[in-house]
Amino acid sequence: MVERVIATSSFKAAAQSLRADHERFVDEIIRITQTPSPPFGEAERGRLVAQMMRDSGFRSVSIDEVGNVIGLRPGRDARLPPLVVAAHLDTVFPKGTDVTVKREGTKLRAPGIGDDSRGVATLLVLARAMDKAGIQTDRDVLFVGNVGEEGPGDLRGMRHLFSTNARARAAAGFISIDSSGSGGIVTRGVGSNRYHIVFSGPGGHSYDKFGIVNPMVPLAKTVTGLYQIAVPATPKVTYSASVVGGGTSVNTIPPQVFLDVDMRSISPEEVARVDAELRAIAQKAVDEENAARSTARGKVSVDFQVIGKRPAGHTDETKGIAAIAFGTAEAFGYEGRFIEVSTDANVPMSLGIPAITIGSGGTGGAEHSPDEWIDVALEPSVKGLTVDLATIIAAAGAKP
Amino acid sequence: MVERVIATSSFKAAAQSLRADHERFVDEIIRITQTPSPPFGEAERGRLVAQMMRDSGFRSVSIDEVGNVIGLRPGRDARLPPLVVAAHLDTVFPKGTDVTVKREGTKLRAPGIGDDSRGVATLLVLARAMDKAGIQTDRDVLFVGNVGEEGPGDLRGMRHLFSTNARARAAAGFISIDSSGSGGIVTRGVGSNRYHIVFSGPGGHSYDKFGIVNPMVPLAKTVTGLYQIAVPATPKVTYSASVVGGGTSVNTIPPQVFLDVDMRSISPEEVARVDAELRAIAQKAVDEENAARSTARGKVSVDFQVIGKRPAGHTDETKGIAAIAFGTAEAFGYEGRFIEVSTDANVPMSLGIPAITIGSGGTGGAEHSPDEWIDVALEPSVKGLTVDLATIIAAAGAKP
Numbered sequence A, B: 001m002v003e004r005v006i007a008t009s010s011f012k013a014a015a016q017s018l019r020a021d022h023e024r025f026v027d028e029i030i031r032i033t034q035t036p037s038p039p040f041g042e043a044e045r046g047r048l049v050a051q052m053m054r055d056s057g058f059r060s061v062s063i064d065e066v067g068n069v070i071g072l073r074p075g076r077d078a079r080l081p082p083l084v085v086a087a088h089l090d091t092v093f094p095k096g097t098d099v100t101v102k103r104e105g106t107k108l109r110a111p112g113i114g115d116d117s118r119g120v121a122t123l124l125v126l127a128r129a130m131d132k133a134g135i136q137t138d139r140d141v142l143f144v145g146n147v148g149e150e151g152p153g154d155l156r157g158m159r160h161l162f163s164t165n166a167r168a169r170a171a172a173g174f175i176s177i178d179s180s181g182s183g184g185i186v187t188r189g190v191g192s193n194r195y196h197i198v199f200s201g202p203g204g205h206s207y208d209k210f211g212i213v214n215p216m217v218p219l220a221k222t223v224t225g226l227y228q229i230a231v232p233a234t235p236k237v238t239y240s241a242s243v244v245g246g247g248t249s250v251n252t253i254p255p256q257v258f259l260d261v262d263m264r265s266i267s268p269e270e271v272a273r274v275d276a277e278l279r280a281i282a283q284k285a286v287d288e289e290n291a292a293r294s295t296a297r298g299k300v301s302v303d304f305q306v307i308g309k310r311p312a313g314h315t316d317e318t319k320g321i322a323a324i325a326f327g328t329a330e331a332f333g334y335e336g337r338f339i340e341v342s343t344d345a346n347v348p349m350s351l352g353i354p355a356i357t358i359g360s361g362g363t364g365g366a367e368h369s370p371d372e373w374i375d376v377a378l379e380p381s382v383k384g385l386t387v388d389l390a391t392i393i394a395a396a397g398a399k400p
Helices: A002-007 A009-020 A022-033 A043-055 A113-132 A156-164 A216-226 A268-292 A320-331 A346-350 A378-396 B002-007 B009-020 B022-033 B043-055 B113-132 B156-164 B216-226 B268-292 B320-331 B346-350 B378-396
Strands: A060-063 A069-073 A083-088 A102-104 A107-109 A141-146 A173-177 A184-189 A191-200 A237-246 A256-265 A301-310 A337-341 A355-358 A363-365 A373-375 B060-063 B069-073 B083-088 B102-104 B107-109 B141-146 B173-177 B184-189 B191-200 B237-246 B256-265 B301-310 B337-341 B355-358 B363-365 B373-375
Touching: A002 A009, A002 A320, A002 A378, A009 A022, A009 A113, A009 A378, A022 A043, A022 A107, A022 A113, A022 A378, A043 A060, A043 A069, A043 A113, A043 A141, A069 A113, A083 A113, A083 A156, A083 A378, A113 A141, A113 A173, A113 A363, A113 A373, A113 A378, A141 A156, A156 A346, A173 A320, A173 A378, A184 A320, A184 A346, A191 A216, A191 A268, A216 A237, A216 A256, A216 A268, A216 B216, A216 B237, A237 A268, A237 B216, A256 A268, A268 A301, A320 A355, A320 A378, A346 A355, A355 A378, B002 B009, B002 B320, B002 B378, B009 B022, B009 B113, B009 B378, B022 B043, B022 B107, B022 B113, B022 B378, B043 B060, B043 B069, B043 B113, B043 B141, B069 B113, B083 B113, B083 B156, B083 B378, B113 B141, B113 B173, B113 B363, B113 B373, B113 B378, B141 B156, B156 B346, B173 B320, B173 B378, B184 B320, B184 B346, B191 B216, B191 B268, B216 B237, B216 B256, B216 B268, B237 B268, B256 B268, B268 B301, B320 B355, B320 B378, B346 B355, B355 B378
Parallel strands: A083 A141, A083 A173, A173 A355, A184 A337, B083 B141, B083 B173, B173 B355, B184 B337
Antiparallel strands: A060 A069, A069 A141, A102 A107, A107 A373, A184 A355, A191 A256, A191 A301, A237 A256, A237 B237, A363 A373, B060 B069, B069 B141, B102 B107, B107 B373, B184 B355, B191 B256, B191 B301, B237 B256, B363 B373
């Protein structure tokens, strides 16, 4: 299927126009990057991208309730389930971060430039290339600049899209374009549960009130219990007691302490198992503390506060959209490889929609650091975009 | 002995002059209070008190290397071991605290006014009363306004005095005048060891690096191990896992976490036992973690950082200085009672010097809070000062 797409004269024309349009593509990457987009602060970048979509020829552009920017590119048959192609608007960088792009030759350096300004600009340049070459896909393609991919966002853009947008919910496939590079195809979405676990008690003076319950003890037992949970080699399951805090002074039995825990797997069953075990361990530790020491001034208790819940899921690597992406990468000389990580594709995967995350081409690095960079040297950049173009056209279906 | 002192005409004259001098006493309390004296910032108050000592008739006043203000009142025989009478210059209140004294009738309200401005002013008013009445003690009396009594100071004023001042080191007795009230006599100095225990490891991504050692685990085992240490009913021994912290984000295995621990007893042996057990528990927990998980990226380790070490000690309650203070309080109608707590007297107690801490008389409350207050109503205030006067004269020895 991929070979058939690549061989068409219209595809060749589209690929050619990517080259002609490359300077505008780079300019759009810079403009997007220089519009700050911290977690839960994506609105300004969203408005810019909506305008860029209109300027790129989209006739239907909308911004939904949470800030996802949706541009519809109609296919031949509006009754077919559409393809959703997304790139995320948000960065990991807080408000006030200097997002000025520094250029050294073909190397551009700025926070968020690769993850995911280049991905968002890729949506635009690909749509224009298809228009220029007169390519009409069988299915509608919903191009989405979405919010909430990074940590604190907890995939809220995708959650909202797939729970409220009927066309997205019925999608035949999903492609997220995230970060630089070509050949890597995320097919296994690592799911995670993340908790801020608060242990509370009466607290009191360390000498005068010695003998009363201390919430530090059940916290400690929860950590040791967690690290005794056995995990299988496959599917991979992980947990981490990551952040801890609380207490008022060295001579005070703490009234409150907390523990932040992360657990992950591509298997939803394994995440659920570790989750249930952890809750049981924490409750048992609390009960033991209330039995071991005085509760005259009050008991200890535990409260699990959810700080993240990403659904796990996976996409069949032997057929459909994953096989298309793999074949396209290999056809252009990239080494295809399947990756397991947490991305926006987790959400459609968990709903049974074939979903992958692929790169936007070119090279880049130091993501999530102030030194983040991409290289926009013409040949590798255009070649990477061409791979994504072929993948989307093949996934959306097109007459030769 | 106490009765004999009280019965002398010179004592009666001295007591009478306390009444006549009371207005100046109150004025000095206010001036001392309004000169800020945060932990490690006692110099300005120290200079004021040195000047007040000179104005009160002390001929030999010095300030030592750490800021203790020492006024010598010579006795009959300079070869006798002296009596040390101290009150502390420092307050718990940080730099910038409003220390303006607010007056409502005989009630004065300001941070530190009772703990221990009134105690420091007591040194001055008592020395003047003894001078006025022509009382010459057998022993020299070293009046000391000392630094570092409160938490962070960790008794550094007393430590310095008793380790570097040969006359203090040879003292026959020690009296600290600390806070308001009469009748309470601290004879049991609660000692404490306080640690900031840092657990370190390589750290890494919670999913990618799962399986490496996590310093949170030995921290947790140290807490659970500490809370399994059995303690006797007498002497009282306490411990507290009080403050905890560390970690960078929920999806990062922490490179470092810490635990602040407090342990106390009037028995130095018990503090040493808990201390040794805790160190063994922490080391065993670290060794177990290095054996249980991968150390390919580095091992976990533990570092005990001392944040406080107050020596324990006690003073015989049946004779000497404690019995004198008890007898004096009862002679003036106060209920004598022996108290166990940590004060400046811990240091001389730990060196075998009979040492007590008593109140400066009057009433007061809300110490260590911005609402701290004392009442300087004439009768109870003078009566409390008279008790301290009798105690000091009896302890320093005086001919009738």
